[in-house]
Amino acid sequence: MTVQVNEFLASAKVRVEAVLDRVVPPTSHTPGTLHEAMRYSLMAGGKRLRPGLCYAAFEDCGGTGEAADWGAAALEMVHTFSLIHDDLPCMDDDDFRRGMPTCHKKFGEAMAVLAGDALSILAFQVLARAGSAPAISVLADALGSDGMLGGQVVDIQSEGKPCTLETVDYIHVHKTSALIEASLELGALLAGADIDQRKLYRDYGRAIGLAFQIVDDILDIESSTEELGKDVGSDVENQKATYPAVVGLQESKKRARELVDQALALTDRMGVRGPVLADLARFIVERGN
């Protein structure tokens, strides 16, 4: 990662974490345990990639003011909601996330279901502050049965079965890319971008989102526990639908590079944040090397 993109992401992270701390009720507010569980998972760290992408597109489209804060915070909350529910015993049954006990291991299953629910609802409460019904549509469309949740369902249903490339593409595009696309489109939309401009960021998001997930599949096979903070090879163990399982490691790496090249070509048409978004695209493949 270049110094520039490192600094951009670090500053976006500080900014969105301050917003998150402000909008999630304190643990002193009833029901305290719920707010504690929400904060536990939300504040567990991470690169805050989705907020970073939202801020980048927002600034690239000339946006100013706090509208992007509502978008960025909402994105991180729905991302965390999806992780909490994905980790549940009835789903992936994961005990650790980012090196810490998962929400249900720490607070019990009922509280984890409710903390996920409450984060997804709070995301809409917070995003509504931007006063844009179209922004609500962008986020909800990315999450629904034709977006992230659709990907999660097909992912679960594909476990332990032979899988086609078409199915893996469906899962990755829905489960991962949809929210990354939405992160960029939200930033553009909240800055007042028109439909054509929004499509540019959306297309870039689709490409890096899919590349990101393919690289994730590759890392799951190649990396060590220390680097990832989760059980290595858990995809293999769970017989998950992955790119390498369907087309092999070499072909997966080639596909990820192609997608990043597509994304890079799109950044040529962007403005002041184009170089940062280009570096981000490169970073995605590089973390797989």
Place this chain on the structure above:
Amino acid sequence: MTVQVNEFLASAKVRVEAVLDRVVPPTSHTPGTLHEAMRYSLMAGGKRLRPGLCYAAFEDCGGTGEAADWGAAALEMVHTFSLIHDDLPCMDDDDFRRGMPTCHKKFGEAMAVLAGDALSILAFQVLARAGSAPAISVLADALGSDGMLGGQVVDIQSEGKPCTLETVDYIHVHKTSALIEASLELGALLAGADIDQRKLYRDYGRAIGLAFQIVDDILDIESSTEELGKDVGSDVENQKATYPAVVGLQESKKRARELVDQALALTDRMGVRGPVLADLARFIVERGN
């Protein structure tokens, strides 16, 4: 129930069910099982009280057009989302709902969690069609950790413990009234009502919502399985925080009547749908007799 309110609710039910059938993707659309699970719980019947209240307030405020349809459908979807998650093994662990196997008994736990998630997201997708960010706020505020989900958390945490009237009030106001209040306020808001008008419907909703839940507590003790379609005395069995458990049956009935009287007084200030909303308030206590 009078003929007038019966006809009003029946017509609201037909209207909202047609909207629901249109906005939930068909089971032929991937992922089919998810859409089947969403439809199974959503189309399981019920009085569609919340959509009815939304339509009534909308018409009372002179609203016309389809905006109320988006509100009504969203309300029924979030209500169903809450029922699906409440029924989960880690929550109330109920096997039957409205005389049918609960969503997780029929489709498995993972699919039930995801069907609930997808219905809550779809509610925001659909409500966003009305183009009103304040409407999104009203719905999300009613559902979040300071609304319905807060009530659900405190309800779970109070099980099997001695309970104060203050706690039972908190649970009922948050878990039940919040969404009923929002049903009325959404109808008024979508019709273009101002803040003062919205407060009138909101206050009425608070009163009938709380009365509704107190009568529900009473019915749980007094009714037979045939009438309710769920296990009788399940609140007692689960040692739930209820009004009769804290203040006794007679005092609970008195409190429900007082709340309905409050609601009736408010309907005097309403318009063409005032009589229907008055009848609805009376119906709520009468079903307890």
